[in-house]
Amino acid sequence: MRVAVLGAGAIGAYVGASLCRAGVEVFLVARGAHLQAIRESGVRVHSPRGDFESRPRATDDPNEVGPVDHVFLGLKADQYAQAGPLVAPMLHERTTLIAAQNGIPWWYFHRLPGPFQGRRVESVDPGGAVSAALPLSRAIGCVVYAATEIVAPGRIRHLEGTRLSIGEPDGTDSARCNEFADAMVAGGLKCPVEPDLRRDIWIKLMGNIAFNPISALTRATMAGICRHGGTRGLVVDMMRETLAVAAAFGVYPDVSIERRFAGAERVGEHKTSTLQSLERGKPLELEAILTAVVELAGLAEVPVPTLRVVNALAGLLEDGNTGG
The missing domain is CATH 3.40.50.720 (NAD(P)-binding Rossmann-like Domain)
Incomplete structure (x- = not known):
């Protein structure tokens, strides 16, 4: 082979x-x-x-x-x-x-x-x-x-x-x-x-969609985001909206928000790949992680107000990072 x-x-x-x-x-x-x-x-x-x-x-x-x-x-x-x-x-x-x-x-x-x-x-x-x-x-x-x-x-x-x-x-x-x-x-x-690999896609996406853009916007590590009450609540809201979009397309990840959060906390003082890209002046690669989910939400008519706000902020950050 x-x-x-x-x-x-x-x-x-x-x-x-x-x-x-x-x-x-x-x-x-x-x-x-x-x-x-x-x-x-x-x-x-x-x-x-x-x-x-x-x-x-x-x-x-x-x-x-x-x-x-x-x-x-x-x-x-x-x-x-x-x-x-x-x-x-x-x-x-x-x-x-x-x-x-x-x-x-x-x-x-x-x-x-x-x-x-x-x-x-x-x-x-x-x-x-x-x-x-x-x-x-x-x-x-x-x-x-x-x-x-x-x-x-x-x-x-x-x-x-x-x-x-x-x-x-x-x-x-x-x-x-x-x-x-x-x-x-x-x-x-x-x-x-x-x-059903799409189930795996959404399970992993539950964490990426929240921690990656928030880390880039705040420069915080995974543990830092988990410790702060405000961003912790923001992560929960983003995960809930993501699960609603997945359900609209017939996918029901069998991992709870609490379990997904616990996994992120165990990672500790880790910089997400998006934050590392930001620090190096490279593209943030959030189209697949965040923007696409907002697009799918629109297609299925699922309200995702938190995801839309974070997507807009991350888009502006991306423009400034890459000179767009």
Whole structure:
């Protein structure tokens, strides 16, 4: 089996290194000092589960990779629309695109029975640009429950969690999903094939939709947001509205707000990825996490006043951060 990782950042390099030690032929598409370090010394993973090293092939040119069986997308969601020329050289007729992203994916309504089947979510697929770059028929969803970070070029610190749930948009138990999942398990990761991955999407979104924008607006850590009475109440309101939107589309996450909050508190003095992006002057990637949910709320006529206010504030912050 041949797997390419497009966007070999913290999660991408961790997945690629894990697959490589399972004997998969892995290609990491990276750049800069990170690429150079991987070429010279491979990927070194430091983990409470045990350190390990892998030597996947690495390049900055997808043409050097050629067709593969699976492309694992470690890109940010706002990079998907421009990914077409990078992905194209790595495709054959059955290549899958495994999208490891937070929030609502561009394929959300693909093959979803009901009145919205085939509808485009403009916030994450503006004008169909992402669907054109990443064909829906190739999409496999992925929800990441692992936490990693790049501590130096070519060096990944695995903080917690090894589960990356995957699933077909139509919920079928496909051979292509099982093939990838088996390789992930052989590499030491958990990779359940979920019959309803949208439920996992909303479970993770419950936390992301509140903590990510609030952290960027306040510069607070997860623990700081939980400790402050005002922001704690704001998080609860945002989670309740999010669950109402999910229910309008037939999804009922089996995780309570209290349990989701407790999980966030355990993370401690951690800066969300959105806050880290803000501090680096990079895009905040809130379209998929927040704006898309507001769009879906409008589609289903669900009132989400708190989400709308936070979305407006975060949008203004994004404009100032990126010069928009």
